Amino acid sequence: MEELREDRPVDHVAALARARSPEPPGPDTPAGGPVRTWPGPMCPLPPAGPADLDLGALLRHSLAAADASGRLRPVPSAGALHPVDTELVVGAGCSLPPGRYGYDPLRHRVHPVGPQPEGTPPGVTAELSVTARRTASHYGHRAWPLLLLDTGHAAAALCLAARALGTGEPELRLDGLAEGPLAAVHIPPPGGRDGPAHRAGGRGQAHPDGGARAPDLPGGPPTPAELLARRSTPPPMPGVPSRDALRAVLTTAERAGTRDLRWCAAVGPPRPALVALSADGTTLRRHAAGEARPTLAVWAAGQAWIADAGAVLLAHGCPADADTAHIRRAHLRAGFAVHLAHVTALRHGLAARPVGSWQQADLGAALGAAPDRDWVVHGLALGTRHADEENTT
Numbered sequence: 117m118e119e120l121r122e123d124r125p126v127d128h129v130a131a132l133a134r135a136r137s138p139e140p141p142g143p144d145t146p147a148g149g150p151v152r153t154w155p156g157p158m159c160p161l162p163p164a165g166p167a168d169l170d171l172g173a174l175l176r177h178s179l180a181a182a183d184a185s186g187r188l189r190p191v192p193s194a195g196a197l198h199p200v201d202t203e204l205v206v207g208a209g210c211s212l213p214p215g216r217y218g219y220d221p222l223r224h225r226v227h228p229v230g231p232q233p234e235g236t237p238p239g240v241t242a243e244l245s246v247t248a249r250r251t252a253s254h255y256g257h258r259a260w261p262l263l264l265l266d267t268g269h270a271a272a273a274l275c276l277a278a279r280a281l282g283t284g285e286p287e288l289r290l291d292g293l294a295e296g297p298l299a300a301v302h303i304p305p306p307g308g309r310d311g312p313a314h315r316a317g318g319r320g321q322a323h324p325d326g327g328a329r330a331p332d333l334p335g336g337p338p339t340p341a342e343l344l345a346r347r348s349t350p351p352p353m354p355g356v357p358s359r360d361a362l363r364a365v366l367t368t369a370e371r372a373g374t375r376d377l378r379w380c381a382a383v384g385p386p387r388p389a390l391v392a393l394s395a396d397g398t399t400l401r402r403h404a405a406g407e408a409r410p411t412l413a414v415w416a417a418g419q420a421w422i423a424d425a426g427a428v429l430l431a432h433g434c435p436a437d438a439d440t441a442h443i444r445r446a447h448l449r450a451g452f453a454v455h456l457a458h459v460t461a462l463r464h465g466l467a468a469r470p471v472g473s474w475q476q477a478d479l480g481a482a483l484g485a486a487p488d489r490d491w492v493v494h495g496l497a498l499g500t501r502h503a504d505e506e507n508t509t
């Protein structure tokens with residue numbers, strides 16, 4: 117799949133159809149550099165003034181690599197390949213002077229790359245794009261859905277860091293309308309748009325992208341330590357989560373998703389089933405009876421451990437005739453929502469690991485509905501940490 121290796125624009129409709137097919141990826145290819153090569157000098161992120169948005173802290177709690185190899189980050193990534201690149205459009209009220217900057221997550225430094233556009237609102241807009249080659253180096257033609265999911269996770273990590281640091285209200289652009297950047301998160305300085313830090317820079321200015329408000333994490337904002345501690349639990353992860361925990365995870369996902377996506381969870385014995393939230397969101401209802409996990413393991417690139425996970429949260433939808441914007445939006449939102457669901461699961465003491473590569477995963481057809489209407493888009497494997505915590509549903 118040459119266009120992936122070379123980072124050319126992609127026909128998402130064809131790319132998704134091929135990623136969903138049983139065709140196996142070829143051998144690994146070179147991933148290229150682990151971060152985008154930004155032009156110009158590299159600058160540290162300076163300490164923040166008392167009323168400023170602390171960009172160093174924001175990035176440290178969302179996208180910065182935690183060790184020199186760059187593999188441990190607050191945000192997960194398919195294959196730990198971290199394809200998301202971040203440009204910061206900085207307005208008034210931030211710990212960097214206004215301008216456009218490229219972010220290097222390995223060195224936790226920025227490269228000034230240009231002036232801020234006219235009308236830049238106070239705070240920062242993180243524009244997210246991808247270097248497809250990194251993910252394609254391992255996943256080949258299966259990479260595009262993963263790239264979009266990864267971008268959604270990165271947007272969620274920025275929103276959670278903003279909440280943990282008490283900035284102004286984050287706003288999201290995950291509408292799937294643009295190829296570049298794929299997504300954007302606008303974060304105002306502390307105190308919101310009308311806070312003291314803004315007054316010099318344009319009080320009450322609307323965000324140019326008209327972004328959507330980022331959903332809250334049920335149970336209150338995360339702590340900075342909680343974000344830095346997040347990891348994907350290594351498999352196996354047996355043990356059916358309690359109904360309360362499953363309900364919390366499903367509620368988080370539903371609130372953070374989009375109308376394009378539906379959510380359910382496959383649970384194991386003693387009463388294996390697909391469960392979903394009731395219409396009023398207060399209880400779990402049975403979406404379908406029967407054991408789905410072995411089929412999910414086959415659909416998820418044959419990852420056998422998924423058959424023994426206590427439960428698997430599934431985002432589904434995105435029919436085969438979805439257009440480019442719909443495909444982008446569904447995958448960006450699924451990544452965003454699974455990230456919040458992951459943090460919620462960890463809060464409930466669960467083991468959790470995103471699962472992003474799905475082939476022939478036509479859930480609707482498997483449940484007897486029309487084919488090609490209801491495909492698995494993303495997943496989160498769940499379990500209890502200790503056998504004695506296992507609970508039945």
Ligand SMILES: Cc1cc2nc3c(=O)[nH]c(=O)nc-3n(C[C@H](O)[C@H](O)[C@H](O)COP(=O)(O)O)c2cc1C
Binds near residue numbers: 191346
């Ligand atoms: C979009 C996405 C898809 C993923 N898919 C899988 C998967 O199919 N199987 C798996 O074991 N881990 C999967 N992961 C988890 C990554 O392997 C994990 O995030 C990465 O190794 C970094 O580890 P960490 O999350 O503990 O920081 C996925 C993560 C993301 C963000």
